[in-house]
Amino acid sequence: MVRTQLQKSYRSNAQSNPIFLRYFPRLTSAGRMLDLGCNLGPEVRYAGMHGWTVDACDVDAEAIAELNAFLAKNRVTNVFAARFSIQEYLKRTTRQYDLVHCWNVLHQLRQSDIPEVLKGIRDVIRPGGLAILRVFTKDDPTLSRVRKREHVYLFEVGEVLQYFPDYEVVEHFAGPIQDPGHPNRPRAHQHVVEQVVIHLPY
């Protein structure tokens, strides 16, 4: 897979997503989690260290190596983090998960891959499970500029939820957020996003 500049340039600030931290304690004491596009994987580390079995993938080999080095150093053995594309991972897996986390990732996929990936996410959530998803929307100021140079897929508000008609929407937000910054873009900046927490009833 040829990686775009956007895919190559990002480095996470290794701080866990606050929505994830808010929902995690309400979940089963030790379930199975999937993180798609985990980068350095702060949420992967957190869930792994809390006894969850975690699968995680990212196309960034260096980020995966750093994540695996952290896990090895801390003797966390219940996490499988690998350099895989989301598309490949979802095609191959037969597992189902109590929690799927895919945060700030899907804009980096090609538009033609979006339907299959969202259906794939829908199919790997087990009844009773939760998905925590955030995408960038068409009003995002930063990525609209990047889109002139390389492919970036910006979502319409409501587009993601169309793939999850049987799911209960536990939390929904669409609008601007402040990004505190990350190593490749240290200054705080704004994005315009849609974020959802959805639950598949039994």
Ligand SMILES: C[S@@+](CC[C@H](N)C(=O)[O-])C[C@H]1O[C@@H](n2cnc3c(N)ncnc32)[C@H](O)[C@@H]1O
């Ligand atoms: C903006 S970062 C977000 C990382 C992390 N989820 C977070 O919120 O900090 C996007 C991540 O998605 C990864 N990525 C992009 N396209 C991917 C793909 N097709 N399959 C797997 N990972 C991908 C990138 O390498 C990058 O680590």
